[in-house]
Amino acid sequence: MYRYDEFDRDFVNARVEEFRDQVARRMSGELADDAFKPLRLMNGVYLQLHAYMLRVAIPYGTMNSRQVRMLAHIARRYDRGYGHFTTRQNIQFNWPALSDIPDILAELATVEMHAIQTSGNCIRNVTSDQFAGAAIDEVADPRPYAEILRQWSTVHPEFSFLPRKFKIAITGAEHDRAAIQFHDIGLHLKKNDKGELGFGFYIGGGQGRTPFVAKKIHDFVPEADLLAYTTAVLRVYNLYGRRDNKYKARIKILVHETGVEELTRQIDEEFARLKGGELTLPEADIKAIAEYFKAPVFLERPEGWESLARWKKADEGFARWVERNVHPHKNPDYASITISLKPIGGIPGDATDAQMDAVADIAEEYGFDEVRVTHEQNLVLPHVALADLEPVYRALTAAGLATANAGFITDIIACPGLDYCALANARSIPLSQEISTRFGSPERQAEIGDLKIKISGCINACGHHHAGHIGLLGVEKKGTELYQITLGGSADEHSSIGEIIGRGFEPEKVTDAIETLIETYLGLRLKPEETFLEAYRRVGPKPFKDALYGASPAEAA
Amino acid sequence: MTRIWTEKGGFAANDPYVIETEERQAGEGEIALLPLEDFLTKAAESNDANLAVVLKPADDVRRLEPFIGRIALVAVTFPAFNDGRGFSQAVWLREKVGFTGSLRAVGDVLLDLIPHMLRTGFDSLAITNPVAIARLEAGNLPGIAEHYQPSVKPAAAGAAYSWRRRG
Amino acid sequence: MTAKVLTANRLTDGIAVWLDAAGNWSEDLQSALVARHAEAVASIEEIGKRDFAANKVVDLAVIDVQDVDGRIWPVRVRERIRAAGPTIAYAPGYKIADPDFIAS
Numbered sequence: 132m133y134r135y136d137e138f139d140r141d142f143v144n145a146r147v148e149e150f151r152d153q154v155a156r157r158m159s160g161e162l163a164d165d166a167f168k169p170l171r172l173m174n175g176v177y178l179q180l181h182a183y184m185l186r187v188a189i190p191y192g193t194m195n196s197r198q199v200r201m202l203a204h205i206a207r208r209y210d211r212g213y214g215h216f217t218t219r220q221n222i223q224f225n226w227p228a229l230s231d232i233p234d235i236l237a238e239l240a241t242v243e244m245h246a247i248q249t250s251g252n253c254i255r256n257v258t259s260d261q262f263a264g265a266a267i268d269e270v271a272d273p274r275p276y277a278e279i280l281r282q283w284s285t286v287h288p289e290f291s292f293l294p295r296k297f298k299i300a301i302t303g304a305e306h307d308r309a310a311i312q313f314h315d316i317g318l319h320l321k322k323n324d325k326g327e328l329g330f331g332f333y334i335g336g337g338q339g340r341t342p343f344v345a346k347k348i349h350d351f352v353p354e355a356d357l358l359a360y361t362t363a364v365l366r367v368y369n370l371y372g373r374r375d376n377k378y379k380a381r382i383k384i385l386v387h388e389t390g391v392e393e394l395t396r397q398i399d400e401e402f403a404r405l406k407g408g409e410l411t412l413p414e415a416d417i418k419a420i421a422e423y424f425k426a427p428v429f430l431e432r433p434e435g436w437e438s439l440a441r442w443k444k445a446d447e448g449f450a451r452w453v454e455r456n457v458h459p460h461k462n463p464d465y466a467s468i469t470i471s472l473k474p475i476g477g478i479p480g481d482a483t484d485a486q487m488d489a490v491a492d493i494a495e496e497y498g499f500d501e502v503r504v505t506h507e508q509n510l511v512l513p514h515v516a517l518a519d520l521e522p523v524y525r526a527l528t529a530a531g532l533a534t535a536n537a538g539f540i541t542d543i544i545a546c547p548g549l550d551y552c553a554l555a556n557a558r559s560i561p562l563s564q565e566i567s568t569r570f571g572s573p574e575r576q577a578e579i580g581d582l583k584i585k586i587s588g589c590i591n592a593c594g595h596h597h598a599g600h601i602g603l604l605g606v607e608k609k610g611t612e613l614y615q616i617t618l619g620g621s622a623d624e625h626s627s628i629g630e631i632i633g634r635g636f637e638p639e640k641v642t643d644a645i646e647t648l649i650e651t652y653l654g655l656r657l658k659p660e661e662t663f664l665e666a667y668r669r670v671g672p673k674p675f676k677d678a679l680y681g682a683s684p685a686e687a688a
Numbered sequence: 689m690t691r692i693w694t695e696k697g698g699f700a701a702n703d704p705y706v707i708e709t710e711e712r713q714a715g716e717g718e719i720a721l722l723p724l725e726d727f728l729t730k731a732a733e734s735n736d737a738n739l740a741v742v743l744k745p746a747d748d749v750r751r752l753e754p755f756i757g758r759i760a761l762v763a764v765t766f767p768a769f770n771d772g773r774g775f776s777q778a779v780w781l782r783e784k785v786g787f788t789g790s791l792r793a794v795g796d797v798l799l800d801l802i803p804h805m806l807r808t809g810f811d812s813l814a815i816t817n818p819v820a821i822a823r824l825e826a827g828n829l830p831g832i833a834e835h836y837q838p839s840v841k842p843a844a845a846g847a848a849y850s851w852r853r854r855g
Numbered sequence: 856m857t858a859k860v861l862t863a864n865r866l867t868d869g870i871a872v873w874l875d876a877a878g879n880w881s882e883d884l885q886s887a888l889v890a891r892h893a894e895a896v897a898s899i900e901e902i903g904k905r906d907f908a909a910n911k912v913v914d915l916a917v918i919d920v921q922d923v924d925g926r927i928w929p930v931r932v933r934e935r936i937r938a939a940g941p942t943i944a945y946a947p948g949y950k951i952a953d954p955d956f957i958a959s
Binding site (some may be wrong): 136137149166252284285410413416 | 745769770771772773775776777779780783784798800803804805807808819830831832833834835836837838839846847848849850851852854
């Protein structure tokens with residue numbers, strides 16, 4: 132993974148001191164609150180219901196054990212002993228004091244971490260495939276480009292006060308595990324017929340109040356033009372994005388209101404001016420950055436095949452875990468593992484300091500010292516020998532991190548919701564806990580199969596409910612919480628926005644409604660292998676609406 | 689009280705540029721900072737040089753292109769510190785329209801924005817905020833020397849990669 | 856007029872606080888000064904503005920409350936959660952919010 136050089140270290144240390152100065156000026160009143168706000172947001176500091184929240188960046192979701200241990204230390208020393216991994220591959224701490232945050236940032240800087248631009252109207256964390264560098268279907272590792280974009284976008288003097296936040300995601304495989312079509316810029320790293328690397332370039336995706344699937348505006352932007360083209364997009368957005376209404380300020384609205392052809396024409400015109408200039412990426416620089424991401428040396432471990440078969444026969448729980456949470460790797464003696472942060476009935480995406488330390492130990496001993504965060508609030512060990520799966524499973528089990536539910540109904544994504552967030556209208560976490568408990572038996576989960584439930588506590592959609600096979604949106608109605616159900620959303624290469632299927636449900640009725648939806652699906656699926664999403668796309672919303680709300684009078688007649 | 693600051697000269701007295709209002713008109717030896725439409729009218733109707741124009745964030749800088757050699761100063765407005773359009777206007781004025789005269793930031797010019805302004809091509813800042821004035825008088829500019837991207841203001845190459853700068 | 860209390864977050868640590876009768880900012884909603892008429896509301900708003908200007912608190916809000924079984928009970932569920940803390944067992948050693956207090 133990327134390692135800081137002296138330039139990076141000088142920068143991040145200067146940034147910490149700059150923020151320390153800004154905090155001091157705010158405390159003394161020299162800096163007014165409304166002028167301080169964008170500055171603290173650009174250092175990841177939110178004010179929530181109960182306390183400040185600090186969002187620490189985990190660039191493209193990649194960390195080493197030293198960094199994971201530091202996060203555990205921060206949780207212990209400055210917070211309440213836990214952290215929350217987010218839908219953009221970052222981590223949030225919910226109880227830091229502003230007065231401690233400069234020190235927290237200084238400690239993070241010692242392990243090459245920061246909280247720069249994890250909030251604010253600027254370019255945010257560039258996210259990617261959690262299996263990058265390991266996945267068997269990967270064309271090329273997207274992370275070097277994510278790192279180049281991360282550097283280039285850091286404290287960009289022109290793009291620090293955009294109309295709104297700006298999110299970029301990049302996949303290096305056809306099967307999109309990075310949800311690129313729901314990002315402001317989505318990049319699909321691929322090869323052309325000559326074997327050269329470049330990007331399918333998408334703009335204008337997003338969730339929130341008005342969800343849009345991104346539009347592909349170029350099939351192949353050569354890798355050398357990545358920064359120049361991205362600059363052209365940002366410049367047009369910065370100049371023409373709406374600033375009159377916070378809910379109409381993302382680039383997706385600019386695309387929608389200007390028209391994609393006209394907007395692309397404007398971007399291309401600016402790009403033509405920049406092309407071939409100082410933003411061109413020299414091959415040598417791309418190679419140098421890519422060096423940091425080359426795969427570790429994988430020893431042959433063929434004994435893993437026989438061990439794996441033996442272990443699976445001996446332990447049903449282990450077998451289920453392998454079936455669900457262990458994923459194919461480029462190297463046949465190895466696998467990638469999902470570490471579930473979704474214990475049955477637990478808080479999705481949370482990890483205690485002890486659990487973080489356990490993950491660090493396991494990654495260091497068995498995982499080539501690498502850990503990933505997924506945008507579905509889980510962790511991943513990208514490289515583990517099959518021959519080490521059993522001891523890894525035991526260690527994860529001891530830490531409460533071996534729930535065999537990756538991609539199952541209990542692998543729920545939930546935003547912090549009204550339990551924490553000042554923007555929320557309703558709670559998300561208790562609902563996810565109830566649903567998880569109701570469907571928690573391994574047999575039920577296996578029977579239902581792949582199903583993504585995503586819960587947002589407000590229209591800002593941080594729980595990505597629009598992209599859930601079943602989405603739940605919490606709203607406030609007459610002072611109480613109510614939940615709307617959407618069906619058929621998806622964030623992979625066949626992205627779709629979920630459809631609202633009818634009036635909302637009170638909190639105590641939601642889980643029963645989910646039960647009804649599941650029963651309906653099980654009743655109409657062609658075979659067990661037909662997933663909920665496939666069945667929904669085949670039959671449409673009607674059977675589900677009828678089951679929930681009763682058949683319409685016309686049909687009943 | 690608004691004071692004019694440049695990186696080379698610090699705070700200047702005797703700034704000749706005036707944003708005209710009902711109460712205040714440009715006098716002898718002063719130059720009116722004209723809003724875009726008024727500027728375009730004047731530029732078209734006369735051969736005057738040393739003109740000055742003040743742009744709002746939604747103004748299209750490309751409309752200055754035909755008259756660019758006759759403009760001494762363009763003032764770019766930052767109405768609220770979180771409206772960043774002025775930075776892109778500045779980049780286009782310098783790089784696309786080829787403006788080589790004085791580029792001044794006016795409006796809500798706060799201390800923490802100054803490094804961004806200097807990098808995007810502003811050479812002159814109109815500052816009202818007392819804290820900013822005090823810090824600039826003390827020569828205590830904020831900002832980080834390491835830059836991760838090129839910008840309008842020339843800077844030395846930063847170590848290792850083509851996109852980095854230092855200065 | 857609905858009864859009101861003044862709430863904010865402390866600048867230094869962001870912790871949710873309520874203005875009490877002594878003019879201090881308390882972490883306990885039940886200590887809050889309840890304003891029952893317009894002059895009282897105006898007065899607590901003034902104190903809020905003063906303490907914001909003095910860099911003690913941020914994010915001030917006057918919120919509606921009711922008297923329920925002798926307790927101050929905020930009308931909005933959001934404010935009840937602010938007062939009682941998260942409604943989930945988020946960390947050992949921290950009490951989960953009282954479900955009866957949170958319930959509508």
